[in-house]
Amino acid sequence: xxxxxxxxxxxxxxxxxxxxxxxxxxxxxxxxxxxxxxxxxxxxxxxxxxxxxxxxxxxxxxxxxxxxxxxxxxxxxxxxxxxxxxxxxxxxxxxxxxxxxxxxxxxxxxxxxxxxxxxxxxxxxxxxxxxxxxxxxxxxxxxxxxxxxxxxxxxxxxxxxxxxxxxxxxxxxxxxxxxxxxxxxxxxxxxxxxxxxxxxxxxxxxxxxxxxxxxxxxxxxxxxxxxxxxxxxxxxxxxxxxxxxxxxxxxxxxxxxxxxxxxxxxxxxxxxxxxxxxxxxxxxxxxxxxxxxxxxxxxxxxxxxxxxxxxxxxxxxxxxxxxxxxxxxxxxxxxxxxxxxxxxxxxxxxxxxxxxxxxxxxxxxxxxxxxxxxxxxxxxxxxxxxxxxxxxxxxxxxxxxxxxxxxxxxxxxxxxxxxxxxxxxxxxxxxxxxx
Ligand SMILES: Cc1cc2nc3c(=O)[nH]c(=O)nc-3n(C[C@H](O)[C@H](O)[C@H](O)COP(=O)(O)OP(=O)(O)OC[C@H]3O[C@@H](n4cnc5c(N)ncnc54)[C@H](O)[C@@H]3O)c2cc1C
Numbered sequence: 001x002x003x004x005x006x007x008x009x010x011x012x013x014x015x016x017x018x019x020x021x022x023x024x025x026x027x028x029x030x031x032x033x034x035x036x037x038x039x040x041x042x043x044x045x046x047x048x049x050x051x052x053x054x055x056x057x058x059x060x061x062x063x064x065x066x067x068x069x070x071x072x073x074x075x076x077x078x079x080x081x082x083x084x085x086x087x088x089x090x091x092x093x094x095x096x097x098x099x100x101x102x103x104x105x106x107x108x109x110x111x112x113x114x115x116x117x118x119x120x121x122x123x124x125x126x127x128x129x130x131x132x133x134x135x136x137x138x139x140x141x142x143x144x145x146x147x148x149x150x151x152x153x154x155x156x157x158x159x160x161x162x163x164x165x166x167x168x169x170x171x172x173x174x175x176x177x178x179x180x181x182x183x184x185x186x187x188x189x190x191x192x193x194x195x196x197x198x199x200x201x202x203x204x205x206x207x208x209x210x211x212x213x214x215x216x217x218x219x220x221x222x223x224x225x226x227x228x229x230x231x232x233x234x235x236x237x238x239x240x241x242x243x244x245x246x247x248x249x250x251x252x253x254x255x256x257x258x259x260x261x262x263x264x265x266x267x268x269x270x271x272x273x274x275x276x277x278x279x280x281x282x283x284x285x286x287x288x289x290x291x292x293x294x295x296x297x298x299x300x301x302x303x304x305x306x307x308x309x310x311x312x313x314x315x316x317x318x319x320x321x322x323x324x325x326x327x328x329x330x331x332x333x334x335x336x337x338x339x340x341x342x343x344x345x346x347x348x349x350x351x352x353x354x355x356x357x358x359x360x361x362x363x364x365x366x367x368x369x370x371x372x373x374x375x376x377x378x379x380x381x382x383x384x385x386x387x388x389x390x391x392x393x394x395x396x397x398x399x400x401x402x403x404x405x406x407x408x409x410x411x412x413x414x415x416x417x418x419x420x421x422x423x424x425x426x427x428x429x430x431x432x433x434x435x
Pocket of ligand 1: 166167168169170175177180183207208209210260406409410411412413414415419
């Protein structure tokens with residue numbers, strides 16, 4: 001007697017067969033097929049880019065970061081249009097139809113985040129951090145600045161002159177404090193702007209800035225001299241500015257292909273035209289940036305989780321124990337099923353949050369927490385299943401675990417993101433909205 005699922009489906013009448021899916025394709029293909037045509041094309045494009053440019057060098061770069069030159073990767077990403085999607089064609093490479101049919105700007109970023117990070121956490125961050133860097137310019141909503149700066153940046157990236165933008169809020173004594181409402185009131189800031197003729201003079205330090213060393217521009221937040229975070233203002237700084245230098249680079253546990261660096265400001269003159277958004281409007285702008293960008297981090301975490309899952313399945317198919325392939329053991333199958341369920345659940349949350357035309361705080365912060373915890377749990381399980389081999393660099397799952405750990409920290413630790421979920425809920429209760 002035939003017992004398999006596909007045979008069972010084939011016995012149905014054609015009308016019944018319309019109601020069940022018999023396609024013998026991967027989960028990735030299934031999920032891709034649910035997308036509007038323009039988004040399917042984007043998802044395939046990102047996957048192909050990741051397979052061609054990132055996957056082949058991922059382990060080597062992670063193992064020998066001292067000799068890694070990020071420029072060729074950034075140049076390739078720029079030429080393929082991955083660093084200029086904020087501007088639609090013909091100025092940039094953004095797909096208007098993908099944005100319109102998926103519901104919002106963040107969905108293409110989520111697709112890109114998953115695909116690039118599934119090839120390499122560090123190289124993925126090297127490319128994706130740019131989305132965070134330009135987010136203040138996008139959200140400030142000033143059309144003049146939008147075209148002036150993003151037009152120039154998109155053009156340079158498309159024409160082989162990598163022009164990534166970093167994002168700098170963190171200071172030596174202010175990490176969570178600049179990401180969460182209550183902490184902000186007590187934040188001890190040390191980066192200040194002083195009004196001078198024609199602009200501002202900036203002094204201070206930022207730390208742990210992703211791509212701090214490789215970026216051409218930085219959107220950097222500073223308080224007015226003698227005032228607190230209520231005076232925070234966003235400035236667009238050029239690395240070439242006099243008095244602006246890069247200090248210490250952190251020795252990172254994971255996502256190593258992207259540097260985390262200290263930025264030092266010593267009497268840096270910034271023209272008034274480089275104030276992004278409103279003067280003293282930086283705190284509000286930063287809050288909006290985090291709401292918008294956390295869904296990107298959620299998608300990046302999802303990519304790491306998926307890579308750990310894929311590597312585990314490959315391993316279990318090819319490695320045997322006691323004369324039987326690992327994949328044939330039922331307890332291994334149960335663990336892999338758990339990993340698949342976790343990854344699918346994370347994708348559901350990420351896509352749901354990213355598809356919203358206007359992403360909202362509880363959805364993006366919640367997706368960030370769930371997906372990054374999933375990435376950590378799944379890569380840990382991958383190491384457990386693979387035993388000794390999981391601990392070895394060349395199999396890639398110990399790297400996934402190291403890469404995953406950072407997603408629980410940046411863009412606000414998961415504790416701070418949980419507070420963001422609650423904050424939204426309290427506000428909703430005030431508005432008498434049910435969830
Ligand atoms: C590799 C790396 C890259 C980064 N990239 C960037 C970047 O590009 N740009 C940038 O600006 N920043 C960046 N950061 C900074 C990052 O966002 C901060 O490190 C992060 O927000 C945590 O801040 P902190 O390290 O000061 O921790 P702290 O704020 O000192 O937190 C310490 C602990 O206290 C907990 N905690 C804090 N407040 C609360 C609270 N109210 N309730 C409960 N628990 C709380 C935290 O969850 C954490 O466990 C990066 C950090 C790293 C490690």
